Amino acid sequence: LPLARKMRGRLVAEIGELRGLNTKELESIKAFVTRTHENWIPKFKEFATQFPRRSLIIGTTNEDEFLADRTGNRRWLPVEVQAVQVDDISRDVLQLWAEAREMFKAGGIQFDAAERLAAEVHEKYTIKDAWLDIIERWLDEPDLMTGEKPRTRDFLRAADVLREALNLDPKNISRREQMRISNVLQNCGYKSVRKFLEGKQQRVFSPE
Structure with missing residues (x-):
């Protein structure tokens, strides 16, 4: 609410150095820049009032790569x-x-x-994960034995990618690494789906 008050009557609002785009605040920032109205109680008033936004939100940065969220990048030009x-x-x-x-x-x-x-x-400004190229x-x-390319498979599991592409043991991987694999595979044209495998529901990645 204090920020909404500050924006009232302003033409331009700046997010300096695009703070928060690479943090847990990302979802809040996405929701904030997407809103078209602000709802708050003006001073000396009893009830909340809805105000249409009339400000242009810009972000500034000196970084060459600053877009970190595949689903939220469309909010930025x-x-x-x-x-x-x-x-x-x-x-x-x-x-x-005038123009x-x-x-x-x-x-x-x-x-x-x-x-x-x-x-x-x-693409030019998206932060590249070091795992992406690999x-x-x-x-x-x-494959040296079968000649099969992983891309031709019907689906991929995160554990398979960790083991075969990165030579990492899936048992030692945290939730953060799992999310990292998910983001990389989405950037490679895969989508996350649930599939019944080995007697249970599992999350896998299928070509889009």
Whole structure:
């Protein structure tokens, strides 16, 4: 609520250094930037009031790779900013606002165009897991005995990937590593599904 109050009447709200995108706060940040209204009790009022958001939320960072969530990246449109010519902007600011106003009047907010542009550049700014390259190579390496490529299997289990691709014992792997495998496989084009195997339900990964 204090943040919602601070945003009232502001044109731009900044998330400095994109803090929280790589932490447990990620889900809260995703929900925050997606909201279109704020609901809180104004000072000296008795009841809560719903206020439509009228601010543009931007995040700033000096990192080359900062997008960490495959499902939440669509919320961001990465834009690289070089040296800013302050004098030129000051001179042309009214013209820029006038052009923006006419574009808005003609077609509203171009959400589809923004998402399309964002999707084209997301890969460049996505944080790469060190396991990704290893697992991608393994998926396309033929088995020495059978010639089978792991990518041709109907499904993969996290334990198989850990053992065969990374030479790790699944028994010694924590929940964090399991989630890491899940994220890597999703980036490789797999989806998590439940399958009845060996007499019980198991989570496996199937090609999308």
